[in-house]
Amino acid sequence: MRLLVSASAALALLGLPLASHALDGITDSKGDFLxxxxxxxxxHDLDVLAASVFYNPTTDVFTLTATLDGAPGSTATGFYVWGVNxxxxxxxxxxxxxxxxRFDRVIILRPDLTGTIGxxxxxxxxxxxxSGNVITGTISGSLLPSTGFTNKLDYTFNLWPRDGAFSGTAAISDFAPNNANFTATPVPEPASAALLLGGLGLVAVLRRRRQSNS
Incomplete structure (x- = not known):
């Protein structure tokens, strides 16, 4: 019975904290220039194929990752703007x-490995x-104080690359996602991750025992 309780607790840990949040970020169609x-x-480096945001509550750090259709920097005047609500x-x-x-702060990441927060x-x-076709930014949550949300996992994001050779909306190549925001994926705390892995291991053991007894 104790094994079953531990396994159930681990499965609950797997499901509950992540239920209302995006698990794998978003994907975006290739070649969908505005x-x-x-x-x-x-x-091609201004065409978003995938984007993810991870948030670690323990360290209060956001990690923003974008996969492009080409290597960042291929367009000399290109850069990447993340909008944060x-x-x-x-x-x-x-x-x-x-x-x-929707956003109330922007984060700019550049292929020359510099960045700013508006x-x-x-x-x-x-x-x-x-790295290759991926550009990543690591942002302290202290630089993104809440303007209304009580939990930073409720923050939402959108990514739009820009070509600085142009001005205004004509510079924007793509929105990812197209007309919406997405939430961050929470990074489990070490203790929670250990409990989860242990519980899943117990589930596997119980299944093998049931199979061997049948």
């Missing part, structure tokens, strides 16, 4: 018919990394 984009459709987000692109992208300033050295 009709209003003034840049080139050959700027911390509770008071507004539809800054309503004039484009994009009413689902209204705050430059990110610390080492905050931005590039």
């Amino acid at each position: 009709a209003t984009f003034a840049g080139s459709s050959a700027s 911390r509770g008071a987000g507004t539809a800054g692109f309503a004039s484009m018919g994009i009413t689902g992208v 209204g705050v300033g430059a990110l610390p050295a080492g905050s931005v990394t590039v």
Whole structure:
């Protein structure tokens, strides 16, 4: 019975904290450049294929990751803007018919490994990394104080690459997701992760015992 209780607790741990949040970020269609984009459709590094945000409550750190159709930096004037809704987000692109992208702070990541947060300033050295077609930013939650949400896991995000050779909305190549925001995936605390793995191991043992007894 104790084994069953432990396993059940671990399964509950697996399901409950993540139930209301995106598990794997979002994917975005290849080649879906906005009709209003003034840049080139050959700027594959400005075409988002996937995006994820992870939040670690223990360290209060967000990790923002984007996978592009080309290597970041291929477009010399390209960079990546993450919009964050911390509770008071507004539809800054309503004039484009994009009413689902809401934000009250922006994070800019650049292929030269620099970054800034609007209204705050430059990110610390080492905050931005590039590997292949992936650009990642590591952001302290202290730089993203709440404007209404009580839990930082309720923050929502959208990513839009820009070509700095153009101005205004003509510089935006893509929205990911297209007309919505998505939430972060919580990173389990070490103790919770250990309990989860232990419980899943117990489930596997119980299944093998049942199979051997049948």
